[in-house]
Amino acid sequence: MFSYQKRLQYPINIKSKNIEMAKLLVTQYGGSNGELSAALRYLNQRYTMPDDRGKALLTDIGTEELAHVEMISTMIYQLLKDATVEEIKAAGLDPHYAEHKRALYPTDANGVPFTVAYFATTGDPLADLSEDMAAEEKARAVYENLIDLTDDEDIRGPLLWLRQREIVHFARFKELYDMYKKELKK
């Protein structure tokens, strides 16, 4: 089961609203390489990992991804909270406003809604872990794109931090992949 801790894994305190950035950042919430996709991918794949190392790692990284969903959601919430309708229109976010006002909704940066088609599971640990490694690399790349697109330190700080987590997760998945590759052959 899961329980909630009433704190962010890393603090988010964005002082200036920025509708444009909210519009872009949302892809790390509901886009194909986003945190929600990561969380569901690992938490779904964990059941059929071949041993306890894999079950533990996918459970723990999948759980951490939920904390990242919360961080990204918090960023979007804070960026949009005080936006006027005029500002929302000017940023081209009026379709979002029409459907959701200032509420969060998992889409990519183009407004395409989240879908579970973004991830796979094959029951083959090597295939699944390869997907997980690629997912971490893609999420890292998207964080770099987003870091390039902002000069607000309140936004960049958490993005740099989240990017670093993708690097650690990639390394852990690769370690496990390499061990399984050796061991499962025997």
Next chain:
Amino acid sequence: MNNFNDFMYSNVPGMMTDPNMNTFDNDFMVGNSQNMNQNMNQNMDHLQLFDSYQGYMRGNMFQDLYDEYKNYKPQRLVGKDEQQERLLELSEVAFAAHDLNLYLDNFPNDKEAIKKFNEYRQKTNQLMEQYENMYGPLVISSNSLNTTPWAWVSSFPWEVNK
């Protein structure tokens, strides 16, 4: 026993930390071998960890995995009041324990890492209890929940903390 050396990947883009590299567009630069030279011995010092403060700032406790983007330095986190400072301290050690947890999932026989994990775990529990006694519950199992009104319904972490 553990094969920490096995994943010194050299084909991951953006592995360099040399700020001079930043003078030209390095979007597609491939791992700088200098970074790979840190010898990860399989003896007692195989875990080259940052301290919890440095690790938390970076989002990475493992020195050999740390990989800076362009020349961006980690954000310096400073609490604006006592409560934020205490929360940062707690978050630091909780993060250190968590990053070791992920490592230990792959290498469950690493005594040194288990020892480190338990140091950070104990510190986390201790700071968590202190924080909750002063500022209210972070978890639903907290001893601080025996007051009226029900303390769980206050302050959610997505609200701006100016």
